[in-house]
Amino acid sequence: MLLEKAPTRERTPRVSLLPYGLLLPAAALLGLVLGYPLVRLVVISLQEYGLRSLFTGTTRFAGGDNYAAVLADPQLLPVLGRSLGFCAALVAGTLVIASGVALLLQRLGRRMRTAVTLSLIAAWALPNVASTLVWQWLFQPGYGVVNWLLTRLGFGDLTQHDWTTSPASAFTLVWLLVVWQSVPFAALTLHAGLSQIPRSYYEAAALDGAGPWRVHRTITVPFLQPILGLVTILSVIWDFTVFNQIWILTQGGPGGGTTTLGIWTFTRAFSRNDFGQGAAIAVVSVALLAGLTAVYVRRLVRSGEDL
Amino acid sequence: MIRRIGRNVTAAVFCLVWIFPVYWMVLTAFKPAGKILSPTPEFLPLDVTLDNFAGALAKPGFVQDLANSVVVVVSVVVLSIVVAFLAATALTRFRFFGRRSFLIGVLVLQMVPVPALVIPLFLGLKSAHLLDTLPGLILTYVALVLPFTIWTLRGFLHGIPVELEEAAMVDGATRGRVMRSVLLPLVLPGLIATSVFAFITAWNDFLFAYVIMKDSSGYTLPVWLVSFSTSTGTDYGGLIAASTLFALPVVVFFALVQRHLVEGMTAGAVKG
Numbered sequence: 338m339l340l341e342k343a344p345t346r347e348r349t350p351r352v353s354l355l356p357y358g359l360l361l362p363a364a365a366l367l368g369l370v371l372g373y374p375l376v377r378l379v380v381i382s383l384q385e386y387g388l389r390s391l392f393t394g395t396t397r398f399a400g401g402d403n404y405a406a407v408l409a410d411p412q413l414l415p416v417l418g419r420s421l422g423f424c425a426a427l428v429a430g431t432l433v434i435a436s437g438v439a440l441l442l443q444r445l446g447r448r449m450r451t452a453v454t455l456s457l458i459a460a461w462a463l464p465n466v467a468s469t470l471v472w473q474w475l476f477q478p479g480y481g482v483v484n485w486l487l488t489r490l491g492f493g494d495l496t497q498h499d500w501t502t503s504p505a506s507a508f509t510l511v512w513l514l515v516v517w518q519s520v521p522f523a524a525l526t527l528h529a530g531l532s533q534i535p536r537s538y539y540e541a542a543a544l545d546g547a548g549p550w551r552v553h554r555t556i557t558v559p560f561l562q563p564i565l566g567l568v569t570i571l572s573v574i575w576d577f578t579v580f581n582q583i584w585i586l587t588q589g590g591p592g593g594g595t596t597t598l599g600i601w602t603f604t605r606a607f608s609r610n611d612f613g614q615g616a617a618i619a620v621v622s623v624a625l626l627a628g629l630t631a632v633y634v635r636r637l638v639r640s641g642e643d644l
Numbered sequence: 645m646i647r648r649i650g651r652n653v654t655a656a657v658f659c660l661v662w663i664f665p666v667y668w669m670v671l672t673a674f675k676p677a678g679k680i681l682s683p684t685p686e687f688l689p690l691d692v693t694l695d696n697f698a699g700a701l702a703k704p705g706f707v708q709d710l711a712n713s714v715v716v717v718v719s720v721v722v723l724s725i726v727v728a729f730l731a732a733t734a735l736t737r738f739r740f741f742g743r744r745s746f747l748i749g750v751l752v753l754q755m756v757p758v759p760a761l762v763i764p765l766f767l768g769l770k771s772a773h774l775l776d777t778l779p780g781l782i783l784t785y786v787a788l789v790l791p792f793t794i795w796t797l798r799g800f801l802h803g804i805p806v807e808l809e810e811a812a813m814v815d816g817a818t819r820g821r822v823m824r825s826v827l828l829p830l831v832l833p834g835l836i837a838t839s840v841f842a843f844i845t846a847w848n849d850f851l852f853a854y855v856i857m858k859d860s861s862g863y864t865l866p867v868w869l870v871s872f873s874t875s876t877g878t879d880y881g882g883l884i885a886a887s888t889l890f891a892l893p894v895v896v897f898f899a900l901v902q903r904h905l906v907e908g909m910t911a912g913a914v915k916g
Contacts (some may be wrong), residue, residue, distance in 0.1 A: 351744045363727050366727060371761065372782055374768055381764060388777060452655070456659040456662040458662055460666065463891050467867050467891045471669045473873070474669075480680070496683065521662075612763050612767065623757060
């Protein structure tokens with residue numbers, strides 16, 4: 338089936354073991370470190386796996402007990418809603434700002450464009466943990482410059498305000514951080530896509546007397562669609578699984594108010610030492626994410642011509 | 645005219661907001677202790693000191709953890725590039741049974757939420773006696789970056805005409821030689837892009853380092869960084885200076901190759 342599709346210019350050696358040999362290391366690593374753990378995750382989720390099993394290495398088959406416990410947990414619905422809502426808010430924030438910036442970059446003069454690009458790269462390059470710690474510092478009660486600024490701007494005396502004491506403001510804190518971190522990648526990628534659109538399309542449209550909105554809709558958007566799709570799907574994956582930022586800033590608090598599926602998995606497994614239930618939560622989130630991304634993957638697989 | 649001013653003002657505000665945290669970090673790192681914890685911030689570098697850096701470097705564990713980070717990053721970059729290059733060559737230069745399935749598998753693995761793998765990886769490494777060891781961490785990172793690196797390198801290799809290699813083969817070069825002296829130089833930008841990605845992933849990761857490296861052999865730098873804030877308080881001067889040092893190598897690499905990175909990302913997407 339593949340041989341028929343092969344372009345004629347490509348060599349089609351008869352049966353060769355060489356490609357398999359070349360793939361072997363990659364396949365082995367992917368299988369051992371990603372594939373096998375995925376399977377193991379499902380197995381653990383069906384086991385009673387606690388601290389005891391960790392030392393003795395023996396586990397008891399628990400059937401659906403872990404899932405039953407997780408599904409019956411009153412925390413489940415809040416965590417689920419929070420994870421989805423948070424992911425949506427992050428993706429929306431990232432995409433809206435990034436598209437705006439990408440379009441802006443197209444229309445700026447050279448010097449301003451360089452300035453924007455440099456700011457984006459600076460934010461992008463800052464390591465995740467470093468930005469999170471800097472964030473903590475910016476919003477620090479007492480000495481945080483953001484609180485000082487807000488107070489100066491007339492929002493009342495916020496100098497002692499601790500952003501992590503209420504779930505809503507803790508989420509705001511994380512949202513600002515994650516969006517700040519993820520806009521650069523999205524904006525630069527979208528801008529790279531925009532600059533690949535042939536100028537002649539726009540010239541032709543201008544000759545035909547098309548207005549800016551129409552040009553945007555009939556040329557820019559369709560042309561940008563594959564890249565927009567890629568950026569969206571990657572944002573969904575990253576934002577759904579945000580861990581470091583929440584863990585370092587709030588540890589899922591206050592009172593579990595910023596606990597998402599990722600944090601819940603982690604605390605169940607490593608704080609409570611219930612790896613079985615932690616795994617069950619992880620399986621639920623993998624399934625959810627698979628559902629969210631299925632449409633995209635299917636489209637990619639279908640368009641498999643050049644795969 | 646008004647439009648143009650509007651655009652420039654918007655751009656300027658954006659720049660200010662996006663660069664400020666970075667500026668604030670660097671500025672704080674150079675501030676003397678008395679000015680760091682002052683309720684009225686100072687926005688210009690009026691009083692510069694290196695004390696914070698000295699303090700951060702003197703903190704216990706730094707040398708060990710830096711060494712760990714360097715070993716991990718170098719190994720991850722080298723291993724992942726070699727493995728991904730071999731795989732990408734197989735995928736773009738040969739037609740064989742199972743090629744498509746492999747590609748789809750790579751794509752699907754890229755969609756797996758990484759935090760979900762922490763538990764089984766932790767348990768798997770434990771039974772392989774690789775917990776708390778650098779090889780365990782290295783293998784984890786290599787596998788984590790592989791889907792992306794294979795995908796990106798494949799995009800780059802796709803853009804290189806096979807005719808070039810065929811010409812060399814007609815001239816009597818072996819496949820191995822073609823790979824070394826024709827393919828490798830042409831794909832260099834792609835290799836740089838992917839190595840930066842591997843570099844950044846391994847240098848920055850917190851979650852796996854936090855779980856896998858428990859104590860006896862030290863941490864990597866991200867975990868070392870977080871240890872600045874303890875329940876008894878945070879040494880912000882040291883913490884921010886350390887963050888600045890930690891960010892420095894990434895910023896330098898990034899500035900050098902950012903164009904290739906975006907190119908690599910989009911190369912795969914546009915063709916889809």
